[in-house]
Each structure stands twice: as structure tokens, then as C-alpha cells.
Amino acid sequence: MPDIELFVQSLANGVSVGAIYGLIALGFVLVYKSTEVVNFALGDLLMFSAFAGWSLSVALGWPIWLAVLAAIFLTSLLSGIINEAVVSRIIGQPQFAHILLTLGIAFTLRGLILLIWGADQRSLDSLAPDTLLEVAGITLRAERVQIILITLVLVIALQFFFRKTRFGLALQALGENQMAAYLMAIPVRRAISGIWMLSGAIAAIAGLMLAPLLLVDTNLWLVMVKGLIVAVMGSFHSVPGALGAGILVGVIEQLAGVYLDAEYRDLVVYASFFAILAVFPKGLFGGQSAKKV
Amino acid sequence: MYFDFKTSYNDDIRLIRRPLSGLFYAIAFGTALFSPLVISEFYITESSAIFVLGIIIIGYMISAGMAGLVGLGHAAFVGVGAYTHAILLGAGVPFLISIFSAIAVCALLGVMLAVISLRLSGLYLAISTLIFALAVEHILGSWETLTGGYEGILVPDPIIFGTSFASSINYYYLTLSALVSVIILAANLMRSLSGRALIGLRDSEQAAASLGINVLKTKSVAFALSGAVTGFGGALMSHQIFFITPEAFNMMLSLQIVLAAVIGGLGSITGALIGAVVIGWMPELISQIKALLPVSIRYQPGPDLVIYGAVLIGFVLFEPLGLYGRWKKIENWLLTFPLDRKATFAKTRTYMKSERV
Amino acid sequence: MMKLRVAGLKQYFGGLKAVDTVSLDAKQSEILAIIGPNGAGKTTVINAITGLRKPTAGTVWLGDKTITGLAANRIAELGIARTFQNIELFEHASVLDNIQLGFYRHRKVTLCAELFNLPSARAEAVNARLAAEKILHYLDLVSWRDKAVSGLSYGIRKQVELGRALCSAPSFLILDEPASGLTREETLDLGYFLRDLAKNRGIGILMIEHDMGLVSRVADHVIAMNEGRILAKGSAPEVQSNADVIECYLGSEMV
Numbered sequence: 068m069p070d071i072e073l074f075v076q077s078l079a080n081g082v083s084v085g086a087i088y089g090l091i092a093l094g095f096v097l098v099y100k101s102t103e104v105v106n107f108a109l110g111d112l113l114m115f116s117a118f119a120g121w122s123l124s125v126a127l128g129w130p131i132w133l134a135v136l137a138a139i140f141l142t143s144l145l146s147g148i149i150n151e152a153v154v155s156r157i158i159g160q161p162q163f164a165h166i167l168l169t170l171g172i173a174f175t176l177r178g179l180i181l182l183i184w185g186a187d188q189r190s191l192d193s194l195a196p197d198t199l200l201e202v203a204g205i206t207l208r209a210e211r212v213q214i215i216l217i218t219l220v221l222v223i224a225l226q227f228f229f230r231k232t233r234f235g236l237a238l239q240a241l242g243e244n245q246m247a248a249y250l251m252a253i254p255v256r257r258a259i260s261g262i263w264m265l266s267g268a269i270a271a272i273a274g275l276m277l278a279p280l281l282l283v284d285t286n287l288w289l290v291m292v293k294g295l296i297v298a299v300m301g302s303f304h305s306v307p308g309a310l311g312a313g314i315l316v317g318v319i320e321q322l323a324g325v326y327l328d329a330e331y332r333d334l335v336v337y338a339s340f341f342a343i344l345a346v347f348p349k350g351l352f353g354g355q356s357a358k359k360v
Numbered sequence: 361m362y363f364d365f366k367t368s369y370n371d372d373i374r375l376i377r378r379p380l381s382g383l384f385y386a387i388a389f390g391t392a393l394f395s396p397l398v399i400s401e402f403y404i405t406e407s408s409a410i411f412v413l414g415i416i417i418i419g420y421m422i423s424a425g426m427a428g429l430v431g432l433g434h435a436a437f438v439g440v441g442a443y444t445h446a447i448l449l450g451a452g453v454p455f456l457i458s459i460f461s462a463i464a465v466c467a468l469l470g471v472m473l474a475v476i477s478l479r480l481s482g483l484y485l486a487i488s489t490l491i492f493a494l495a496v497e498h499i500l501g502s503w504e505t506l507t508g509g510y511e512g513i514l515v516p517d518p519i520i521f522g523t524s525f526a527s528s529i530n531y532y533y534l535t536l537s538a539l540v541s542v543i544i545l546a547a548n549l550m551r552s553l554s555g556r557a558l559i560g561l562r563d564s565e566q567a568a569a570s571l572g573i574n575v576l577k578t579k580s581v582a583f584a585l586s587g588a589v590t591g592f593g594g595a596l597m598s599h600q601i602f603f604i605t606p607e608a609f610n611m612m613l614s615l616q617i618v619l620a621a622v623i624g625g626l627g628s629i630t631g632a633l634i635g636a637v638v639i640g641w642m643p644e645l646i647s648q649i650k651a652l653l654p655v656s657i658r659y660q661p662g663p664d665l666v667i668y669g670a671v672l673i674g675f676v677l678f679e680p681l682g683l684y685g686r687w688k689k690i691e692n693w694l695l696t697f698p699l700d701r702k703a704t705f706a707k708t709r710t711y712m713k714s715e716r717v
Numbered sequence: 718m719m720k721l722r723v724a725g726l727k728q729y730f731g732g733l734k735a736v737d738t739v740s741l742d743a744k745q746s747e748i749l750a751i752i753g754p755n756g757a758g759k760t761t762v763i764n765a766i767t768g769l770r771k772p773t774a775g776t777v778w779l780g781d782k783t784i785t786g787l788a789a790n791r792i793a794e795l796g797i798a799r800t801f802q803n804i805e806l807f808e809h810a811s812v813l814d815n816i817q818l819g820f821y822r823h824r825k826v827t828l829c830a831e832l833f834n835l836p837s838a839r840a841e842a843v844n845a846r847l848a849a850e851k852i853l854h855y856l857d858l859v860s861w862r863d864k865a866v867s868g869l870s871y872g873i874r875k876q877v878e879l880g881r882a883l884c885s886a887p888s889f890l891i892l893d894e895p896a897s898g899l900t901r902e903e904t905l906d907l908g909y910f911l912r913d914l915a916k917n918r919g920i921g922i923l924m925i926e927h928d929m930g931l932v933s934r935v936a937d938h939v940i941a942m943n944e945g946r947i948l949a950k951g952s953a954p955e956v957q958s959n960a961d962v963i964e965c966y967l968g969s970e971m972v
């Protein structure tokens with residue numbers, strides 16, 4: 068294979084994986100911006116969506132598109148329930164408490180998934196046909212193209228939602244200042260639940276796109292780590308921030324895997340994470356504000 | 361109404377300040393000293409494991425509880441301590457030199473972590489320690505010439521000046537004396553100005569700096585001490601595992617350390633010890649609970665995770681001060697017996713304080 | 718007698734000139750008050766003096782030593798102590814621990830001595846304790862000694878913060894709105910403490926304060942600021958009758 072084609076292909080692979088990381092990061096960012104909670108259970112929600120998708124499509128034989136929609140819906144619901152039942156009880160406590168609480172939820176969820184589905188590996192079909200596409204002389208798998216397209220559509224839809232719709236603007240206000248949002252008669256509690264559901268749905272979409280690339284098993288939650296890295300790099304800031312940082316990480320990872328050694332892929336990602344934080348302690352999109360006294 | 365039970369400043373500087381905790385420590389130490397005479401081999405081994413956990417959790421407490429540098433990656437220190445010790449022992453280095461080298465290496469690792477995360481705090485710090493531990497685990501796995509990679513390496517027996525401490529009873533006394541030394545060092549730290557400086561750092565960096573505390577230096581000291589103590593625990597732990605692989609020091613171990621600190625109560629030595637006991641006994645407890653479950657799920661890993669998770673959730677929601685916090689309330693009630701007022705520990709109002717970075 | 722001098726201090730945040738060419742002189746044994754409406758840049762001035770933020774331009778001298786741009790902890794070591802507008806206490810520590818930390822700048826022993834509790838470390842612990850006890854008695858905080866700070870009333874917390882600053886035995890004490898949120902009685906007490914600290918103990922006090930009653934009772938000199946600039950300097954009555962100051966406060970209760 069000519070060098071340039073290998074490069075472009077790994078770039079495309081990097082972008083598609085990075086898009087998924089970006090979506091996971093977005094799941095973190097949405098919840099963080101409105102409640103200052105980092106949801107460490109997001110990886111397990113994502114894993115749940117993949118298992119649910121598998122059960123519905125393979126075990127129950129539903130058509131894949133229906134299974135995917137249902138899995139997204141179920142995950143979103145689960146995320147909302149987690150917020151209502153547990154997380155909303157400790158709003159206003161220190162960040163440490165939130166981290167521990169969501170870690171506890173993550174354990175529980177992971178344990179339940181293990182109980183229900185066991186530790187076997189399964190494979191899940193993708194929505195996209197299993198074919199190769201020729202784009203400008205470069206062969207790409209349809210699956211990869213589909214990931215990039217879905218992510219693009221989703222991100223544009225979200226941007227429209229946050230900029231143009233009433234509810235989206237209300238949520239933005241919530242992210243800026245909860246008290247003010249409350250005074251503006253935004254139903255804060257319901258809005259936060261809405262955000263959690265949205266975040267769950269996005270994680271589910273990421274999971275259902277990722278699962279066909281890997282396998283469905285109980286290690287799937289580990290991609291949360293990449294999502295976290297991306298969210299930090301993007302300063303827990305915005306939709307484009309998360310996506311941009313996601314693609315950066317995805318591309319770094321793929322290029323490191325191809326040109327260095329597959330073994331060093333993750334290590335290179337970790338190293339670039341620390342390098343970026345060393346230069347930008349608040350992430351790529353964070354301001355310079357120290358605490359005001 | 362105000363009661364002062366003390367008669368001189370030295371009372372406050374003494375290690376054991378309250379009569380009840382004096383009694384508690386006396387009983388605990390006496391029991392620890394003599395119980396191997398009566399308990400079975402299994403419990404002796406189990407207790408040494410708890411002592412080692414105690415060391416590790418005190419190490420975690422120094423950075424997380426005192427300095428407020430809440431990390432999610434202390435397994436890195438345990439792992440590096442264990443590997444350094446095992447590799448040096450394997451190369452024929454005497455036990456004491458090896459273990460002090462492991463401590464030194466972990467202190468350096470702590471400084472390294474401090475340097476790369478010096479300007480981070482709160483959430484970013486927590487996440488970067490998590491990533492740091494993943495990276496360390498990864499390096500332990502792929503540096504095959506040194507660590508034997510994922511195959512693992514054998515840990516030689518602990519032999520100090522010709523005496524073997526491999527037998528469970530000898531190892532028990534070895535770990536007990538290690539734990540007692542660590543407790544005394546940590547207690548000394550807590551009552552010193554440097555220890556208070558760590559607390560200052562935790563609660564307000566700006567105020568700490570305005571009192572002459574060098575924030576960056578103090579953070580490095582916190583991570584170095586914490587790393588050293590945790591690494592010491594790791595080195596001792598290697599003798600329990602006999603055969604160490606990188607997976608032994610994965611994210612689950614980090615989270616168990618955090619869990620123990622939360623169960624016991626962050627920020628006190630007693631809390632750390634309580635946490636160690638609970639976490640040490642948790643596998644036993646879980647197997648008891650699992651015995652009640654139907655056979656089909658009894659041997660699965662799922663229930664363990666559910667129980668760990670539920671315990672963590674329960675503590676955050678209902679007993680955020682941990683078991684030690686609960687004990688303090690009881691102790692206060694006993695000491696002030698007829699005069700106890702509920703309001704002493706009544707929750708003060710907390711305001712939503714943004715920790716946005 | 719040492720002086721704390723500030724010359725040509727500027728602090729810009731992007732386009733915002735929060736402090737624009739401020740100069741002032743504070744002397745030991747004297748109380749200098751800064752007044753001015755919200756957002757005048759008062760806090761920004763003292764943040765620059767105490768090293769929490771590097772000023773855009775200007776110089777700060779303590780005696781004949783330039784301290785501009787030194788790290789906050791270095792400046793504290795030189796004997797400038799401060800309090801904060803929104804109270805920055807160590808919330809989860811006791812009153813005693815908070816105040817004892819004020820002693821930190823006098824710390825001499827090594828970490829090693831502390832870890833092994835060598836006699837030198839023990840002696841220092843007693844010294845820190847003695848210093849803190851004196852403050853506790855001086856500010857009449859003895860009955861709160863072992864209480865956790867987070868549960869105390871606002872007034873007491875302000876006292877504790879003052880005590881913590883005093884425990885460092887500073888030559889200059891910088892207070893950001895020490896009377897805000899205090900009751901009338903607490904404010905009166907505070908006035909006596911401030912006079913005593915300046916006149917009998919020789920501490921130089923630089924304080925930001927909105928309570929003109931307190932300012933005219935205790936301050937030797939007053940500076941009025943608005944929009945990052947100094948409007949007027951002088952004694953309290955002089956500043957209060959200055960036309961610019963009156964105009965700037967027009968409609969507020971001071972007139």
C-alpha cells in the first residue's frame with residue numbers, strides 16, 4: 068500500500084474513532100456544565116447500550132435499526148433514573164462526593180451487567196452495510212464513514228438545539244448560572260434530568276457505533292477513559308470543543324498505532340494528555356481564570 | 361457551655377489525646393500483639409494483609425485526606441513499590457536496602473506526579489492521577505526486560521539479617537511493626553506545622569499562600585510522602601502475592617483504596633485503619649453474602665461489584681464522614697454523657713460552592 | 718519605622734483597567750483605609766500587594782525592599798498578613814488549627830524533625846500553640862478554640878481570620894472589608910482591636926472598608942477610589958467632604 072494511502076486511511080480511522088471519543092466526552096460535558104458532576108458511570112451506561120442492542124437484535128431478533136433505537140432509548144431512561152434516584156440527592160456537595168458516588172454507580176451497573184449478560188464476548192452488527200467505499204481514490208470501510216456522518220449530524224443538531232430552541236437555551240442558562248436559571252423560571256430539576264437523559268442517549272449512540280468495531284464485552288466501559296481524556300483536553304467546555312479534542316486524540320492514537328507500535332498506542336495518548344495539560348492546565352479551551360478572592 | 365478536659369498544652373500535643381482513644385489504641389495494640397498465639401493460621405495471614413492495607417491507606421490519606429489532593433490512581437505507587445522491591449530482591453539486594461529503595465523510588469514517583477499535575481486541582485487532578493496510574497500499569501506491562509511483562513515475576517522470600525520472615529507468624533510481626541511505625545510517623549506529621557500546612561492547602565490555597573506556605577512545594581511534599589508510604593505498603597504486599605503481575609495493580613485496586621478511605625473516613629489515621637479492616641474483610645463478607653445467592657450466580661464476579669458499588673453509594677449518601685465520623689459522635693455522647701446536645705454535630709448549612717475549573 | 722509603599726500600580730484584565738495608576742503609603746502604627754464603591758478596584762490593589770496576582774505595572778516596596786511580583790508566600794514571609802473579603806478559612810479544621818497556621822512563617826524545623834517528633838519539633842509546636850493561645854485570649858475566642866470553623870457564625874469566622882493573620886506577628890496587616898457582615902457591637906469591638914493593634918503594637922494596617930462610621934473612628938488616613946483610580950486622599954473628614962467623592966457616592970447612604 069502506498070504510504071500516502073496508509074496515512075490517509077489511518078487518518079480517517081483516527082477521525083472516526085475520535086468522533087466516538089468526542090461523543091463520549093460530550094456526554095461528560097453536558098452533565099458537567101449543568102451540574103458540575105462528572106459522571107463516572109458513563110462508560111457503563113455506554114456498555115449497557117451495547118449489551119441491550121445485542122439482546123434486542125441478536126437474542127430477540129429485532130431489526131437492527133429498531134434494536135438500536137430501543138437501546139438508545141433504554142440507556143437514556145436509565146441515565147435519567149440514575150440522576151433522579153441517586154445523584155440529585157447530593158447536589159451542592161463537594162466534587163469529591165460526586166466522583167465517589169458516580170464511581171459507586173459505575174460499579175453497581177457493571178456488576179449488574181455482568182450478572183445479566185455474563186462475561187462472554189459477543190459481536191454486534193453495525194447499521195452500515197459491510198462494504199468498502201471509494202472516496203477520492205482512498206478505500207474506506209462504510210462503517211467508518213457512517214460514524215463520521217452520524218457524529219456530524221448529531222453535533223449539528225445539538226448546536227441547533229442549544230442555540231435556537233427554547234429548551235436548549237434554557238439549558239445553556241442553567242450551565243451558566245443555576246440560581247439565575249431558577250429565577251428565570253426554568254424548571255431546574257426537570258431540566259437537569261433532561262440533560263442526564265441526553266447525555267445517556269449520546270453515550271448510547273457512541274457505544275452502539277463503537278461495539279461493531281470492537282466486541283461487546285464487559286471491558287467496553289474502559290473507553291470512558293478516552294472520553295475523560297478528551298473531556299479534560301476540551302476543558303469540559305462545549306460541543307465543538309469535545310469533538311475537536313476527540314478527533315485530535317483519535318488521530319494521535321491511530322497514527323501512533325500505525326507508525327510506532329500498537330503496544331504504545333495508549334501510552335502515546337496518555338503522554339500527549341499530560342503534555343497538553345502541562346502547557347494548558349485548564350485544557351485547550353479553558354480560560355486563565357484563577358479563583359477570585 | 362464549654363468543657364475543656366485538658367490541663368496543659370502538652371495534653372494537646374500528645375499522640376493520644378482523648379481518654380477513650382487511648383483505651384482504644386491500648387486494646388487494639390494488645391490484641392494485635394498477642395492474638396497470633398490464639399488465632400488460626402488463616403486469620404494470621406488475613407490480619408497481615410489488613411496491616412499492609414492499613415499502611416497503603418494511610419499513605420493515600422496523607423495526600424487525599426490531609427492535603428485534599430484526591431487521586432484515583434494510588435495503585436501506581438503500590439505497583440511500583442512492589443516491583444522495585446521484587447526486582448531488587450531478585451537481584452540479590454538485601455531486604456532492608458531493597459525496601460528503602462522501593463520507598464525512595466515511590467517518593468520520586470510522587471514528586472513526578474506532583475510536577476506533572478502541580479497546576480491542576482480538583483477534578484482535573486483526580487482524572488490525571490487516574491490516567492497516571494493507567495500509564496504506570498501499562499509501562500509495568502510493556503517493560504519486559506525489567507518487569508517480566510504480563511508474565512509477571514516471582515517475589516523472593518523476605519529475609520532480614522538471615523532470619524526468614526516468610527512464615528505467616530513472622531510475617532505478621534513484620535507487617536505489624538511496619539504498620540505501627542507508619543502510624544507514628546503519620547501521627548507526628550498530623551500534629552506538626554507541616555501537617556497543618558497540608559490541611560491549609562486542602563481548604564484554601566490562596567489563604568495558605570498568604571500565610572507563607574509554598575503551595576507547589578507543599579503539594580510535592582504531600583505526594584512524595586504519600587507515595588513513599590503507599591510504596592512501602594506495596595513492597596510489603598508483594599510478599600503476599602508471591603507472584604506479581606501488572607494486573608494486580610490496576611484501576612480496581614486504586615478504587616478499593618479510595619473506597620477504604622471513604623468507608624473509614626478521610627483525614628484521620630483511625631479512619632484509615634477502619635477502612636483497611638473493612639476492605640480487608642470485604643471479600644470474606646461478600647463470599648458470605650454470595651453463599652445465600654442461587655448457585656447460578658454464586659460464582660460470578662457480578663455480585664462483588666454490585667456490593668462494592670452499593671457500599672460506596674451508601675456511604676456517600678448516608679455517612680459521608682465514614683465510620684470514624686460515626687464513632688466520634690458516639691464518643692462525644694459518652695464523654696459528655698448527661699449533657700449531650702444533638703446540635704453539636706448538626707449539619708451546618710452548606711451552600712453550593714462552585715469548584716469549576 | 719517601616720513603610721509599605723505602592724507606586725504607579727496598574728492591573729489590567731484584558732481591556733478592563735481594574736486598577737489604573739494607584740500609589741499609596743502605609744506606615745507602621747497607622748491605619749490607612751481605602752474606600753470606594755463596588756468594583757472600584759480595591760481588592761485588586763491588595764491582591765497585587767500581597768502577591769496573589771502579578772500587577773501589570775507598578776512597584777511595591779516593603780521598607781527599602783522591592784516586593785513586586787514576588788510569590789504570595791514570599792511576601793507573607795516578609796511580614797505582610799491579610800484577610801479576605803469572602804473569608805478564606807480552613808473550613809474543616811478547628812479554630813485553634815486555623816490560628817496556629819498563622820505561625821507558619823516562623824517555622825524553622827525540617828520536615829524530618831517533624832516526622833520523628835524530635836525535641837526541636839516539639840518545642841516549635843509549643844511555641845506555635847503559645848502564639849495561638851495569646852491570640853485566642855486577645856480576641857476573646859477561647860470558647861471556640863476546638864470548634865470546627867465551618868459551623869461558626871459569620872462574625873466569629875471573621876474574627877478567626879483576623880486572628881490567623883495576627884498569629885503571624887506581621888508588620889503590616891491588610892484587611893479586606895473586616896466589618897462587612899458584622900453586627901453593630903462586633904463592629905465597635907473591631908474598632909478597638911484595630912486601634913490597639915496599630916497604636917500599642919505598632920502594626921501598620923491597610924484596610925478596605927465600606928462602613929464610614931468605622932473608618933472615621935479608626936483611620937489615620939483615607940483613600941477614596943473609583944474605577945481603578947484614586948479620587949481623594951487625606952483624613953476621613955477631608956475625604957468625606959471631597960466633591961468628587963460625594964459625586965461618586967451620590968444617592969448612597971454616605972452623603
Ligand SMILES: Nc1ncnc2c1ncn2[C@@H]1O[C@H](COP(=O)(O)OP(=O)(O)OP(=O)(O)O)[C@@H](O)[C@H]1O
Pocket residue numbers: 357359730733735753754755756757758759760761762802
Ligand atoms: N480575576 C479577575 N478577572 C477579571 N476581572 C476582574 C478580576 N478580578 C477583578 N476583576 C474586575 O476588576 C474590577 C475591580 O474589582 P475589585 O474586586 O478589585 O473591586 P472592589 O473595589 O474590591 O469591589 P467590592 O467592593 O465589590 O469588593 C471589577 O470590575 C472586577 O470585575
Ligand SMILES: [Mg+2]
Pocket residue numbers: 759760761802893
Ligand atoms: Mg473587594
